[in-house]
Amino acid sequence: MRRLTFRYPNGKRYTKSATPQKMGKANRGMSLEEDINQSIIHYRNTERAIIHKKPTPVQIVNVDYPKRSRAKITEAYFRQASTTDYNGVYKGRYVDFEAKETHQVQSFPLKNLHEHQITHMQEIDAHGGFGFLILRFARSQETFVIKTSDFLHLKASTERKSVQKTHIETYGVKLANTTLPPVDFLPAVDLLFQ
Amino acid sequence: MRRLTFRYPNGKRYTKSATPQKMGKANRGMSLEEDINQSIIHYRNTERAIIHKKPTPVQIVNVDYPKRSRAKITEAYFRQASTTDYNGVYKGRYVDFEAKETHQVQSFPLKNLHEHQITHMQEIDAHGGFGFLILRFARSQETFVIKTSDFLHLKASTERKSVQKTHIETYGVKLANTTLPPVDFLPAVDLLFQ
Numbered sequence: 001m002r003r004l005t006f007r008y009p010n011g012k013r014y015t016k017s018a019t020p021q022k023m024g025k026a027n028r029g030m031s032l033e034e035d036i037n038q039s040i041i042h043y044r045n046t047e048r049a050i051i052h053k054k055p056t057p058v059q060i061v062n063v064d065y066p067k068r069s070r071a072k073i074t075e076a077y078f079r080q081a082s083t084t085d086y087n088g089v090y091k092g093r094y095v096d097f098e099a100k101e102t103h104q105v106q107s108f109p110l111k112n113l114h115e116h117q118i119t120h121m122q123e124i125d126a127h128g129g130f131g132f133l134i135l136r137f138a139r140s141q142e143t144f145v146i147k148t149s150d151f152l153h154l155k156a157s158t159e160r161k162s163v164q165k166t167h168i169e170t171y172g173v174k175l176a177n178t179t180l181p182p183v184d185f186l187p188a189v190d191l192l193f194q
Numbered sequence: 195m196r197r198l199t200f201r202y203p204n205g206k207r208y209t210k211s212a213t214p215q216k217m218g219k220a221n222r223g224m225s226l227e228e229d230i231n232q233s234i235i236h237y238r239n240t241e242r243a244i245i246h247k248k249p250t251p252v253q254i255v256n257v258d259y260p261k262r263s264r265a266k267i268t269e270a271y272f273r274q275a276s277t278t279d280y281n282g283v284y285k286g287r288y289v290d291f292e293a294k295e296t297h298q299v300q301s302f303p304l305k306n307l308h309e310h311q312i313t314h315m316q317e318i319d320a321h322g323g324f325g326f327l328i329l330r331f332a333r334s335q336e337t338f339v340i341k342t343s344d345f346l347h348l349k350a351s352t353e354r355k356s357v358q359k360t361h362i363e364t365y366g367v368k369l370a371n372t373t374l375p376p377v378d379f380l381p382a383v384d385l386l387f388q
Contacts, residue, residue, distance in 0.1 A: 050317045052277055055251040058267065073252065073270040083246055087281060089290070092322025094283035123244045128286025 030182070032101045032136045032143070036086070039181030048186060051088030051095060057081055082116045084124075084131075090186065093193075094129035096121075097185075101136045107162035108135055110155055121148040130193050134185055135168060145188035146172030224376070226295040226330045226337070230280070233375030242380060245282030245289060251275055276310045278318075278325075284380065287387075288323035290315075291379075295330040301356035302329055304349055315342040324387050328379055329362060339382035340366035 040051040062075035084098040098117060102108050124131040131148035150171040154163045173188035234245040256269035278292040292311060296302050318325040325342035344365040348357045367382035 044317070047320070050314075050321050050323075055249040055273075056254070057249040058252050058254075058270070060250070060252075071272055073272070074268060076252070076267040076270055078265060078267070079249075089288035089318055089321045089323040092287060094286065094288040096283070120244075123238070124283055126241070127244050127283045129244075129283040 032099050032134070032138075032183070035182040036099050036134065036185075039183045039185070040086070040088075042181040043186065049088060049090040049095065051086055051090070053086050054081070054083065080114065080116060083120045084117055090130065090189065094124070094127075095189065096124045096129050096131045097134055099134040099136075101138050103138050104162070105137065105139055105165075107160070107164050108137075108168060109162045111161060118152065121152065125149050130189055132185075132189065132192065134183065135172070137165065141177075143175045143183060144168050144172035145175065145185050145192065147192050226293050226328070226332075226377070229376040230293050230328065230379075233377045233379070234280070234282075236375040237380065243282060243284040243289065245280055245284070247280050248275070248277065274308065274310060277314045278311055284324065284383065288318070288321075289326075289383065290318045290323050291326045291328055293328040293330075295332050297332050298356070299331065299333055299359075301354070301358050302331075302362060303356045305355060312346065315346065319343050324383055326379075326383065326386065328377065329366070331359065335371075337369045337377060338362050338366035339369065339379050339386065341386050 037053060040049075040053070043049045043051060057079040058076045059079050060073055060076045062073070064072045064074050066072065084096055086099070087094070087096040089095065098113070098121075100108070100112050121131050125148055133146050133148060133151050134143060135146060136143045146168055151163065151168075154167050154171065158164075173191055175184060175188060178184045231247060234243075234247070237243045237245060251273040252270045253273050254267055254270045256267070258266045258268050260266065278290055280293070281288070281290040283289065292307070292315075294302070294306050315325050319342055327340050327342060327345050328337060329340060330337045340362055345357065345362075348361050348365065352358075367385055369378060369382060372378045
C-alpha cells in the first residue's frame with residue numbers, strides 16, 4: 001500500500017490509498033472535475049477553446065470590513081445553481097456542459113440533475129448552443145460525451161430514475177484514455193454537432 | 195425633494211435624492227447592473243437570448259454543518275474575477291460582456307478593468323466570440339455598446355488612463371431609451387458583429 005497526496009486547486013488535501021500494481025492512468029484517484037479543470041486549462045493554453053467553470057453560487061448575508069484588512073464574509077449560504085457548471089466559446093460557438101460521475105455500473109442516475117439545470121439545458125439547445133454532458137462511470141473509468149438533447153430524450157422515454165449505460169454507449173461518444181488533456185472532449189463535440 | 199429607496203439584489207439599500215420633475219425613465223436611479231439584469235430576464239422570457247450573470251467568485255475557508263440545518267459558510271473572501279460578468283448564447287454564438295458605469299462626463303476611466311479581464315476579452319475575440327462592453331455615462335444617462343476589440347484598440351492608442359467619450363461615440367452604438375428591456379443591447383450586437 002502506498003499513500004498518494006494530491007492538492008486540489010482550493011488547497012484541500014486529498015489522500016487516497018492505492019495499490020501500485022493497479023494504478024493505470026485511470027486509477028490515480030483524480031475526480032472528473034479535477035480532470036476537466038486540467039483539460040480546459042490545456043485547451044486554453046493551446047488556443048483550442050476558452051471554457052471556464054462558473055463560481056459556486058453563494059448567497060452572502062454578512063460581511064465584515066476590518067480596518068487595514070480585506071473584507072471578510074462571515075455569513076453566507078450555498079445556493080442551488082440555475083445553470084450548468086461550465087461554459088465558453090469554441091470556434092465562435094457557445095458551448096455549455098455539466099459533468100457528472102457515478103459509482104453505479106449499469107446505469108446513470110438522474111437525481112443529480114435538478115429542474116433548473118434541465119430547463120437551462122433545453123434553453124441552450126433551443127438557441128443553437130452546443131449543450132452536452134460529460135458522464136463518467138467511475139468504477140470502469142469510462143467517460144462519455146452525450147448531447148443534452150439525446151440525454152433528455154432518453155430520460156423522457158424511461159420510467160426509471162436512471163439512464164441505461166447501453167443507451168449512453170449508443171448515443172454518446174466514449175472518450176479515449178488520454179493524459180494531456182485528461183478528458184479530451186472537443187473531438188467528441190466536433191463529432192456530435194457536425 | 196423626495197427620497198427614493200431601492201434595494202439591490204445583494205440586499206444593500208441604495209438611497210438617492212431625486213427631484214420629481216426631473217425624473218424621466220433615465221433618472222430613476224437604477225444602476226446599470228440592475229437594468230442589465232432586467233434586460234437579460236426579458237430576453238430569456240421572449241426567447242431572444244440566454245445570458246446569465248456569473249456568480250461572485252468567493253474563496254470559501256470555513257463551513258459549519260449544523261445538525262438539522264443547512265450548511266453555513268462562516269469564513270470566506272471575495273476573489274478577483276478572472277472573466278467578465280456576463281456570458282451566454284445568442285443565435286448559437288457565444289456572447290460575453292462586461293458592464294461599466296462612470297460619473298465622468300468626457301471620458302471613460304480604464305481603472306475598473308483589470309488585467310485578467312482584458313486578457314479574457316482578447317481570448318474571446320480570438321476565438322470568434324461576440325465580446326463587447328456596455329458603458330454608461332451616468333450623468334447624461336447615455337449607454338453605449340462597443341466591441342471589446344475597438345475598446346482595447348482605443349485603450350492601446352492613448353497615453354491617458356481613460357478613453358475619450360467622442361471615440362466611444364465614433365466606434366460604439368448608442369442605445370435608444372427603452373423601458374422593456376431597459377438596456378436593449380442585442381440590436382447593437384447585430385449591428386457591430388454583422
